[in-house]
Amino acid sequence: MANEAKELNVLYLIGNGFRPEEYFYSKEEIENGGFKVITAGKQKIVPARSIPGMPTSTKADKTFDEIEIENLDKNFIAVVVPGGSPGWENLLKDEKVLHLIKHAGEKGMFVASICASGAVLAKTGILKGKKATIWPGQDKDIIAGGGIPINADESFLQKTVVVRDGKIITANGPWASREFGKAIVEELNKKFKVK
Numbered sequence: 001m002a003n004e005a006k007e008l009n010v011l012y013l014i015g016n017g018f019r020p021e022e023y024f025y026s027k028e029e030i031e032n033g034g035f036k037v038i039t040a041g042k043q044k045i046v047p048a049r050s051i052p053g054m055p056t057s058t059k060a061d062k063t064f065d066e067i068e069i070e071n072l073d074k075n076f077i078a079v080v081v082p083g084g085s086p087g088w089e090n091l092l093k094d095e096k097v098l099h100l101i102k103h104a105g106e107k108g109m110f111v112a113s114i115c116a117s118g119a120v121l122a123k124t125g126i127l128k129g130k131k132a133t134i135w136p137g138q139d140k141d142i143i144a145g146g147g148i149p150i151n152a153d154e155s156f157l158q159k160t161v162v163v164r165d166g167k168i169i170t171a172n173g174p175w176a177s178r179e180f181g182k183a184i185v186e187e188l189n190k191k192f193k194v195k
Contacts, residue, residue, distance in 0.1 A: 008192060010184070011067070011076040012039045013100065014046050015091040019084025020054035021174040022114045026080065029181025035188060038076070040064055042094070049084045064096045072100060073107040077192055080184065083115025083135065084174070091120045098124050105168075110187060112169040114180045121168070122147055132170040133163045 010030055014023055027037045039046075041060035048056055068075070079101060081091065091097045097120070104111050105126030113121045118134035121127050122145025131148045134141060136156045139149035151161040152172065161172040162183045169187055171180035 008035050009076045010035050010037050010078045010080060010188075011072075011100075012037055012080045012082065013064070013091060013097050014039060014041050014058070014060070014082055015084075015087035015089070015094070015097075016042060016047050017049045017084060017090060018046065018082050018087035019115060019174050020048040020051055020056075020058075021177045022082035022084055022180075023048070023058065024055065025177035026082065026114065026181035026184070029178055030080075030184055033182075033185030033189070035077075035185070035192075037080075038062065040067055042090070049087065064094065064100070067096075067100060069099055069103050072103055073109055076104075076109070078110035078112065078184065078188060079104040081111075081113040081117040081120055083113065083117035085116060088115065088117040088120055091117065092123060102126060108167060110167045110169065110184070112171075112180070112184050114171040114176065115173050116141075118142060118147075118170050119145075121145070121170075127168065130168045131163050131165040132168060133161045133172045134170065135173055 038061045040062045102124040116135040119141035127145045127147030137154040139152035142149040150163045160176040
């Protein structure tokens with residue numbers, strides 16, 4: 001049973017300045033779905049973007065450097081990347097984060113992003129030929145990574161868009177946070193039944 005629980009870990013990679021709704025709300029949905037979230041950041045206390053009424057930081061379980069790339073698919077079943085500016089831009093500049101995401105994609109793991117963090121997935125090449133959404137108006141980032149942007153123009157501002165293509169799950173902004181989390185749970189449940 002201990003082994004089984006280990007397999008149900010979902011790794012969150014969060015950048016300094018992450019959007020708190022995208023992290024906290026989707027994380028809550030995933031935990032309510034019976035999966036365990038392990039959060040990784042550049043350091044153990046990760047500052048959030050300042051949003052009224054939301055937490056200003058979170059504690060990471062691990063730093064990026066403590067995540068073993070070679071055991072990624074043994075220790076985790078999915079990698080989730082919240083967005084928010086400047087959080088996604090900080091992830092985009094972090095070579096370890098890019099390697100982790102690329103490796104997850106190559107190993108056939110579930111990889112999910114919300115908001116502008118779709119640009120981070122695109123940079124790693126794992127969106128090639130995949131349908132994906134992103135923060136409205138950033139569709140060029142999906143195209144640059146070889147992906148197919150879905151409902152990603154500015155007319156989708158404040159409209160919830162969640163796209164699933166194989167093991168890639170993307171959502172378009174903080175307003176989609178809970179639906180994003182639920183979509184991840186649904187997809188994980190197809191392979192890893194928890195209840």
